[in-house]
Amino acid sequence: NTPANGLNVPGMKYQRKKPYLHFVPVAFRGTIVTWIGEFVGTFLFLFFAFAGTEVANIAVARDSGPDARPNPASLLYISLCFGISLMVNVWAFFRITGGMFNPAVSLGLAMVGGITWKRMLVAWSAQIVGSIAAAALVSGLFPGSLGVNTTLSSGTSVVRGLFIEVFLTAELVFVIFMLAVEKNKATFIAPVGIGLALLIAELAGVAFTGGSLNPARSFGPAVVTPHFPGYHWIYWVGPFLGTLVAVLFYKIVRGLEYEVDNP
Amino acid sequence: NTPANGLNVPGMKYQRKKPYLHFVPVAFRGTIVTWIGEFVGTFLFLFFAFAGTEVANIAVARDSGPDARPNPASLLYISLCFGISLMVNVWAFFRITGGMFNPAVSLGLAMVGGITWKRMLVAWSAQIVGSIAAAALVSGLFPGSLGVNTTLSSGTSVVRGLFIEVFLTAELVFVIFMLAVEKNKATFIAPVGIGLALLIAELAGVAFTGGSLNPARSFGPAVVTPHFPGYHWIYWVGPFLGTLVAVLFYKIVRGLEYEVDNP
Amino acid sequence: NTPANGLNVPGMKYQRKKPYLHFVPVAFRGTIVTWIGEFVGTFLFLFFAFAGTEVANIAVARDSGPDARPNPASLLYISLCFGISLMVNVWAFFRITGGMFNPAVSLGLAMVGGITWKRMLVAWSAQIVGSIAAAALVSGLFPGSLGVNTTLSSGTSVVRGLFIEVFLTAELVFVIFMLAVEKNKATFIAPVGIGLALLIAELAGVAFTGGSLNPARSFGPAVVTPHFPGYHWIYWVGPFLGTLVAVLFYKIVRGLEYEVDNP
Amino acid sequence: NTPANGLNVPGMKYQRKKPYLHFVPVAFRGTIVTWIGEFVGTFLFLFFAFAGTEVANIAVARDSGPDARPNPASLLYISLCFGISLMVNVWAFFRITGGMFNPAVSLGLAMVGGITWKRMLVAWSAQIVGSIAAAALVSGLFPGSLGVNTTLSSGTSVVRGLFIEVFLTAELVFVIFMLAVEKNKATFIAPVGIGLALLIAELAGVAFTGGSLNPARSFGPAVVTPHFPGYHWIYWVGPFLGTLVAVLFYKIVRGLEYEVDNP
Ligand SMILES: [Ca+2]
Ligand SMILES: [Ca+2]
Numbered sequence A, B, C, D: 001n002t003p004a005n006g007l008n009v010p011g012m013k014y015q016r017k018k019p020y021l022h023f024v025p026v027a028f029r030g031t032i033v034t035w036i037g038e039f040v041g042t043f044l045f046l047f048f049a050f051a052g053t054e055v056a057n058i059a060v061a062r063d064s065g066p067d068a069r070p071n072p073a074s075l076l077y078i079s080l081c082f083g084i085s086l087m088v089n090v091w092a093f094f095r096i097t098g099g100m101f102n103p104a105v106s107l108g109l110a111m112v113g114g115i116t117w118k119r120m121l122v123a124w125s126a127q128i129v130g131s132i133a134a135a136a137l138v139s140g141l142f143p144g145s146l147g148v149n150t151t152l153s154s155g156t157s158v159v160r161g162l163f164i165e166v167f168l169t170a171e172l173v174f175v176i177f178m179l180a181v182e183k184n185k186a187t188f189i190a191p192v193g194i195g196l197a198l199l200i201a202e203l204a205g206v207a208f209t210g211g212s213l214n215p216a217r218s219f220g221p222a223v224v225t226p227h228f229p230g231y232h233w234i235y236w237v238g239p240f241l242g243t244l245v246a247v248l249f250y251k252i253v254r255g256l257e258y259e260v261d262n263p
């Protein structure tokens, strides 16, 4: 199919099923694709999110000092970097690995049967390595020291921080269930909604906890800086508990058989 | 259908019709789903909207004092928190309850036959409780006192505030009629347009009336703070009148049989 | 079709073809719908755009005085109010009148055969009245004096202003041709692209000419304030010339038979 | 097909296949369309991006001097001008030439068989001329001197700048492969994702390298100002290397036969 003008990918249709590595057994290829896809996808998602956060961090308008108050323009900048980077990279990797990029998301998908538990562990490993790689590259590539760790603001206690992370993550994971796990007319464009869910979570959370929602996102910079505050565990327990809340609510909703029309 | 890689929800297709609670009669399950769905959905919508507003409220760039003038960055931040949170949560709950989250919207849907009057009352109850819950949780979870009440700016009289709320709500409800009640090719993505309608209403209204458009949104924080200004009634009468205006115009348009092509 | 839960519009399907005003001949109903639809749509589009601009105008961060330099936050705020308001209202009125809201757009559509010349004149009349109504209502409803006129910045000459308006409008009209006049898979979501085209035009133009692209948008506030600067004509000639440029390029492209695939 | 109301393009359906210039052989028409389409499209993309950058450059909030720190509001403004302008213009030209507007993108498409090498050279020529034209027009039309060159910030070395451009471009090109070269349900709306990919790249890169990702985008203003810093070559080598990285990863992913479901 070669029209006279413009864009065409003649070989693609016919080459589609010809793996270059077809000596690798099919099941194992799935594991390799998941690992590479989640590694590169998480790396790209966090590379752009971290790089943009670096920009906002050195911006002139930020108050410094112990009484520093958040600046809406900087916080909006950081939130957009995270939300839109997730949107773009989930969209690009949606049909490769589902675009999870987050151990809490992979846990949720495994709990509702979206992926196998084995695949979840493969994804976790790739996501953590991807985050470390992104933090390392941003640290080396951009001037200035790496300032993308998730930390609690001075007014936010550890317990509050934990529960903020729980609710933020619960929303993200539940939105992923309703938009991407459920098959409906809007599923193909779910990456847009998923990125927007992270956006509102960041707008709410960056000023208080750093807005993590993602153990890998917090672990990478912690390793690279290196800096592990005593409360680092809330960035693992919070998101995982949030996933549990999302799964619980999702099962309640499905159990009540909510189906309206499928628009 | 189990491909070698990535995302799959094997059990979902086959379990879809197996309600865990099937001892509950079907009609009553509808009422339960509506109540729970509207409660949790309104809660999530307002939780993120209120939390983001908290962030903007403590931001350094805001003028304080009697001559305080609005700050575009803060107002944009708040407007995005409301508009995008509505977009995301209406999208997630679209096929559960329609994602109404607003007594004025439910009133409008009942008036055009989109839901039954009984369902409207069920929704109203859930929305009000959901708003109180969101306000209470944001108050407890985030540092600082709750500052998300809708109030009139010093230059805005009660009558002006009432009519601003009328026009803002009329637009939101009419957009919901045209995008979601009318069935067309873009209906599946109506949540995006609905969120954007709230966004422009907030950009116009936050600086003057707090941009409520929603009796529940105003009632929740008023209960939790607690703070009921003498003009609190405009956040009920204004949105409900706005709904009447939207319904009236919608019926005129339908009466004139506007159908162009359905793209 | 009445599922147990949620959203349904039972009567709509069957009442669709029953005009309440069926004593009015069909052809004339078309003219009435166009006039009312373009009047209310233009009114709503400009009401929210003007109201948001009012907010930005009284914002604290704006420099005043003869050397006033534009403020990115304010300009972004105004641009979003125009771009997103157009997006939402074109989307809502897309299947009523096509959502033109702009005499330059209606001229372009008439020139490519999208609407009849008679319909264009009906639309022009409604758009101008709608703009006057929006300006009048925003002036009365919001505190402070109306500040939404399109004016040339001190550094922008009349000739430069004219040609800026030409290029800005040419882009908007050409985008409307390619996204909405051409029928393709994305046509149903063209309102989103149309709103974004206005957004980039405003981001480029507000600081220099007020970013009009629309004779009605400039005429309404000019009537209501009232204020007609000597160069007011550029907000008519500029957009109309921009339309001519867009039509010319569109015909060249079609003449060369560009069809790639229809995605 | 002439309904009573609104928008219709009666002649379009039937005229679609009647080229005005049908004395020109079909194959040659393809080259003409590509050249004109890429010229005008790149011109429009960069005209709005450059014009918006001009606005941000003269904005009051920018720090000046050797210790100048980036301002989030200005950087967000510039990033939106580039990202949304690309989104709108790729969308408008998607079915004309594919909307490449960037020699690095055209190189990538040629390398994966999306376009012929001859078409790539035609596109390169048009993109470079389009960028020069956009820079020239923005320079003449808007008050003030042209300030849209891509330059390295004081803290960014040439090597760092080169590699930043490599990674930014690799993401953009890979996203274009996954969203537009691969055919799937979301392909028709790929322009939105492509614009968003440029948005996150600009949010990350403007403060350090100017965020070019595009040899033509850097070359045009360099010619018009004129100003060719010693490191200008990184805006050619960086994006082209980024394309190589994207092509390499894309081939790995395809080789491993990643197909999940096509949503
Ligand atoms: Ca560094
Ligand atoms: Ca509190």
Ligand SMILES: [Ca+2]
Pocket (backbone or CB within 6 Å): C138, C139, C140, C141, C142, C143, C144, C145, C146
């Ligand atoms: Ca007034």
Ligand SMILES: [Ca+2]
Pocket (backbone or CB within 6 Å): D138, D139, D140, D141, D142, D143, D144, D145, D146
């Ligand atoms: Ca100049």
